Amino acid sequence: MQNRPGRSLRVTINDVSTAAGVSAATVSRVLNGTAKVDSSLVDRVHDAVRDLGYRPNAAAQGLARGEWGTIGVLVPDLANPYFPEVLKAVSAVTRAHGRRMMVMESDEDPAVEHDLVEDLMRCCDGVLLCSPRMPRAELAELVSRKHPMVLFNRVVPGFAVPSISVDFHSGMTQVCGHLAQLGHRRAAYLSGPSASWANAERIRAFEAARAFGLEVTVVDCGATSRAGYDVVAGVLESGVTAILTYNDLVAFGALSKLREQGVEVPKEVSVIGFDDISLDRVAHSNLTTVSVPRDELGRRAGEILERLLVNGYDEDPLYLPMTLHVRDTSGPPRS
Amino acid sequence: MQNRPGRSLRVTINDVSTAAGVSAATVSRVLNGTAKVDSSLVDRVHDAVRDLGYRPNAAAQGLARGEWGTIGVLVPDLANPYFPEVLKAVSAVTRAHGRRMMVMESDEDPAVEHDLVEDLMRCCDGVLLCSPRMPRAELAELVSRKHPMVLFNRVVPGFAVPSISVDFHSGMTQVCGHLAQLGHRRAAYLSGPSASWANAERIRAFEAARAFGLEVTVVDCGATSRAGYDVVAGVLESGVTAILTYNDLVAFGALSKLREQGVEVPKEVSVIGFDDISLDRVAHSNLTTVSVPRDELGRRAGEILERLLVNGYDEDPLYLPMTLHVRDTSGPPRS
DNA sequence: CTGTTAGCGCATTCAA
DNA sequence: TTGAATGCGCTAACAG
Numbered sequence: 158m159q160n161r162p163g164r165s166l167r168v169t170i171n172d173v174s175t176a177a178g179v180s181a182a183t184v185s186r187v188l189n190g191t192a193k194v195d196s197s198l199v200d201r202v203h204d205a206v207r208d209l210g211y212r213p214n215a216a217a218q219g220l221a222r223g224e225w226g227t228i229g230v231l232v233p234d235l236a237n238p239y240f241p242e243v244l245k246a247v248s249a250v251t252r253a254h255g256r257r258m259m260v261m262e263s264d265e266d267p268a269v270e271h272d273l274v275e276d277l278m279r280c281c282d283g284v285l286l287c288s289p290r291m292p293r294a295e296l297a298e299l300v301s302r303k304h305p306m307v308l309f310n311r312v313v314p315g316f317a318v319p320s321i322s323v324d325f326h327s328g329m330t331q332v333c334g335h336l337a338q339l340g341h342r343r344a345a346y347l348s349g350p351s352a353s354w355a356n357a358e359r360i361r362a363f364e365a366a367r368a369f370g371l372e373v374t375v376v377d378c379g380a381t382s383r384a385g386y387d388v389v390a391g392v393l394e395s396g397v398t399a400i401l402t403y404n405d406l407v408a409f410g411a412l413s414k415l416r417e418q419g420v421e422v423p424k425e426v427s428v429i430g431f432d433d434i435s436l437d438r439v440a441h442s443n444l445t446t447v448s449v450p451r452d453e454l455g456r457r458a459g460e461i462l463e464r465l466l467v468n469g470y471d472e473d474p475l476y477l478p479m480t481l482h483v484r485d486t487s488g489p490p491r492s
Numbered sequence: 493m494q495n496r497p498g499r500s501l502r503v504t505i506n507d508v509s510t511a512a513g514v515s516a517a518t519v520s521r522v523l524n525g526t527a528k529v530d531s532s533l534v535d536r537v538h539d540a541v542r543d544l545g546y547r548p549n550a551a552a553q554g555l556a557r558g559e560w561g562t563i564g565v566l567v568p569d570l571a572n573p574y575f576p577e578v579l580k581a582v583s584a585v586t587r588a589h590g591r592r593m594m595v596m597e598s599d600e601d602p603a604v605e606h607d608l609v610e611d612l613m614r615c616c617d618g619v620l621l622c623s624p625r626m627p628r629a630e631l632a633e634l635v636s637r638k639h640p641m642v643l644f645n646r647v648v649p650g651f652a653v654p655s656i657s658v659d660f661h662s663g664m665t666q667v668c669g670h671l672a673q674l675g676h677r678r679a680a681y682l683s684g685p686s687a688s689w690a691n692a693e694r695i696r697a698f699e700a701a702r703a704f705g706l707e708v709t710v711v712d713c714g715a716t717s718r719a720g721y722d723v724v725a726g727v728l729e730s731g732v733t734a735i736l737t738y739n740d741l742v743a744f745g746a747l748s749k750l751r752e753q754g755v756e757v758p759k760e761v762s763v764i765g766f767d768d769i770s771l772d773r774v775a776h777s778n779l780t781t782v783s784v785p786r787d788e789l790g791r792r793a794g795e796i797l798e799r800l801l802v803n804g805y806d807e808d809p810l811y812l813p814m815t816l817h818v819r820d821t822s823g824p825p826r827s
Numbered sequence: 828c829t830g831t832t833a834g835c836g837c838a839t840t841c842a843a
Numbered sequence: 844t845t846g847a848a849t850g851c852g853c854t855a856a857c858a859g
Contacts, residue, residue, distance in 0.1 A: 169852055180830045185854060195828065210637065215615035216554035217852035220835045225551055227594070227615075235580040238573070245570040248597050257615065259562075260595045262583050280550035280562075280592065302545065504836055515846045520838055530844065552836035555851045832857075840849075 168209045177205035188213065228462060229259040229277030230285045231270065238406075238434045239451065240287075243309075246455025247285065254463050256282065263288065271295050278304045283462045285309055289353045305469075307462045310454075311354045312474045319465060321458045321475045325355055328447040328479030329362035332401060332429050335445075335481060337371045341399045341427065341490045344371060345392045347378035347385055347411065349403030356403060359431070378407060385410030390418065398426060398490035405430035405446055412444070412486065423488035430486075445487035447479045503544045512540035523548065563797060564594040564612030565620045566605065573741075573769045574786065575622075578644075581790025582620065589798050591617065598623065606630050613639045618797045620644055624688045642797045645789075646689045647809045654800060656793045656810045660690055663782040663814030664697035667736060667764050670780075670816060672706045676734045676762065676825045679706060680727045682713035682720055682746065684738030691738060694766070713742060720745030725753065733761060733825035740765035740781055747779070747821065758823035765821075780822035782814045 174181040179198055186192045187202040194202075205211070219225040228251055232240050244260065251258045259281055263270040267290050277284045283305035288296075293313065300306065300318050308320035336344060346363065349356040363373040374395065378388045385407035392400060393415075402408040408430035415422055422428055423445075430446035454477055464470045509516040514533055521527045522537040529537075540546070554560040563586055567575050579595065586593045594616055598605040602625045612619045618640035623631075628648065635641065635653050643655035671679060681698065684691040698708040709730065713723045720742035727735060728750075737743040743765035750757055757763055758780075765781035789812055799805045 167852095170854095171852080181853075182831080182855085183829065186829090189854080191854080193828065198829085212610060212614040214555070214852050216551045216560055217835090218854075219551035220549070220555055220837090221852075221854040223835070223854095235583060236576045238576070241571045241573070241576050244595070245597060248570060248595070249599075252596075257594055257596070257611070260579070260583065260593055261587075262580060264584075275547060276592070279547040502836095505838095506836080516837075517839080517846060518844090521845090524838080526838080528844065533845085549836050552851090553838075555853090556836075556838040558851070828859100830857105830859085833855090835852105835854085837851090838849105839851105841847085843844105843846080 167214075168211045170211070170213065172209055173202065173205045173211045176209060177201040225280055225282050226255065227257045227259055227281045228283045228285065228459075228466075229261065229281035230287075231261045231263060231273055231277060232287045233263050233265045233289060235260070235262045239404075239432060239449075242451040243455035243458075246452040247459045250456050250459030250463065254459075256463075265290075267291055271299070274299055278302065283307070283466050285458055285462055287311070289355060290350060305462065305465045307458055307465065309458055312476075313354075317471065319461050319472045319474075321454065321461060321477070323355075323449050323454065324476040324478050325358035326362050327476075328431065328449075328481075329359040329401070330365055331479065331481040332431070332447055333362060333366035333371050333373070334369070335483065335487065336399050336401075336427065336429070337366065337369045339427070339487065339489045341371060343397045344373045344399035344401055345395065345397045346373050346375050346401040347388055347392070347403060347407050348375050349378070349380045349407075351377070359403065373401065378403065380404060380407065382406040382410035382413075386414045389414050393420065393426065399487070400426060400428045402428070402430055404432045405434040405444060408444055408446070408486075422486050425491050427487040427490070443485035445482065445484045447481045449479060450477055453477060502549075503546045505546070505548070507544055508537065508540045508546045511544060512536040560615055560617050561590065562592045562594055562616045563618045563620065563794075563801075564596065564616035565622075566596045566598060566608055566612060567622045568598050568600045568624060570595070570597045574739075574767060574784075577786040578790035578793075581787040582794045585791050585794030585798065589794075591798075600625075602626055606634070609634055613637065618642070618801050620793055620797055622646070624690055625685060640797065640800045642793055642800065644793055647811075648689075652806065654796050654807045654809075656789065656796060656812070658690075658784050658789065659811040659813055660693035661697050662811075663766065663784075663816075664694040664736070665700055666814065666816040667766070667782055668697060668701035668706050668708070669704070670818065670822065671734050671736075671762065671764070672701065672704045674762070674822065674824050676706060678732045679708045679734035679736055680730065680732045681708050681710050681736040682723055682727070682738060682742050683710050684713070684715045684742075686712070694738065708736065713738065715739060715742065717741040717745035717748075721749045724749050728755065728761065734822070735761060735763050737763070737765055739767045740769040740779060743779055743781070743821075757821050760826050762822040762825070778820035780817065780819045782816045784814060785812055788812060 170181045170184050174184045183194060184202050186194050187199050230247060248258050261273045263273055270288050270291050285307050287309040289311055300316055306318055308318050310322050312320045312322050360375060366373055376392055378384045380403055389411040400411060408428055412428055430444045432449055505516045505519050509519045518529060518533060519537050521529050522534050565582060583593050596608045598608055605623050605626050620642050622644040624646055635651055641653055643653050645657050647655045647657050695710060701708055711727055713719045715738055724746035743763055747763055765779045767784055
């Protein structure tokens, strides 16, 4: 039978100090190494701590120190395969600096993002914010609170907030270059959320592509496997020889539909993903795609936030490069 | 330029009370609805809160209330595709009950698990523990603290701790039944971590299988795609007609190797996964497997923990059923 | 080196 | 209904 810890039976620093025959301050000093303490007292404190099973109350420490020892992360969708690795890296960095990690999810709902960030701000030393669709004005309001914060996967020009992102533009440029060199002239892009900065960055790459003879048509689609599945058939009719996607999920959906329709890939049409979601951990995917260094992204983000916390350091936006992986779904256009 | 919130410029309940011309107690009452307050005062408080941008300090609330408003979750590997959906569900339930979610990862290292749980206990009202390999003695020690805790994916007989898990035994029995009905007589099981309860449950199903004429040989393997890739070749030589795996990742690795070797699936050998990791979110996988209701698992776990916190309620271990999904990698044995 | 004192910011007694 | 006083558990500043 478990009880919730009745306040009375919770062991505090005073219980320890009494048991050890020292003051509470000494117990604190021993446990935190804040000051030199006579070794005999140190031993008595440690004994008492062990006997009583004492653990400092984190809330009390936070209050007294003015620091929570916690950072917060807000992501739009915990189940999106993009984030686990990022969180893993953030968690590792965070832990290495002696802090804990609070995680919240907005469930892709911009309406709640603001509240969640506010909530994080009142219980975390710093916030890592991945909020692709939050309106600029709301972001500005949050930034104005001067609470340590790092923007993740989104760069907002004119905001004095450290941010880390991926060079999506360059990534898509590599994709286009690959296709152009294979001889493709017309391609379609299954577009992601139109309000998303990350999507806009991808699209921006098509201007340069045009200069090199590759015309890319943007088609509204979405960010899910299902969306790719539904949209791809109509796109094919337009006579393109290659299909680019907002992310790998969309590409998987599209491939699935193409397979059903008996369309051969890459013989009849090339399909190129984005993000490289399924690479290492799940299957040896054969999708040509361009990869995000998700673990590095998480690690660097955690480090920037830590520096911000310790030094109050403000840094320039950081862009991580993407890498093209040519696999089995891209090839020369049908002639 | 961001500063870390200088203590002096942090707005407290006293700032609000001064601005509104009321006592701090009244501010507290208005914000928490703890008692009736004259409506004119209510308005003044709300105005002051808005003007000053006041947000209650979570640590101070926690201290005063004796509750942190936070639950903690410990998982062995954040990047394991098994957990995102679980965390998503836990997060939703937790939030619905007005609590936050702290997440920690043991990185599959039993040595640190104990410390992490201790850390969670001193900053969380309750703990959700997924720790497949922690020795029974250590678990017992943690349970003895009487801190609200729910065991996840592990049932420990004789412990008075609420636990929720999946009926792995039944799941593997379904797999064996499927194979037996197809006519298979000899199969190999690529075993997961030997210390894991979840693995033992799967193996337990092979006794019944034998009674139905299916002989399953257990082969040490591991829990990763790589392990499946490395081990499967040697297994094939033993002449089995079907390969069962600890999880889908292992199965994917095995399939990858088989494909390389030109072994046809399921014509020459059937391959059956476990967990159904890649189903909906990523690709339309064609692996025959048996699925875990991961979101329900997370939801139910969160609810049990919440009940424990509110009622101090102790419940019997809960087992969720698995579902067999017959797809393209299983078929009749070669003759 | 150690104990005593005084907050940290809030919720909750107790009086009024 | 409201305000003043007290304490949650801990750390830091101050004496000794």
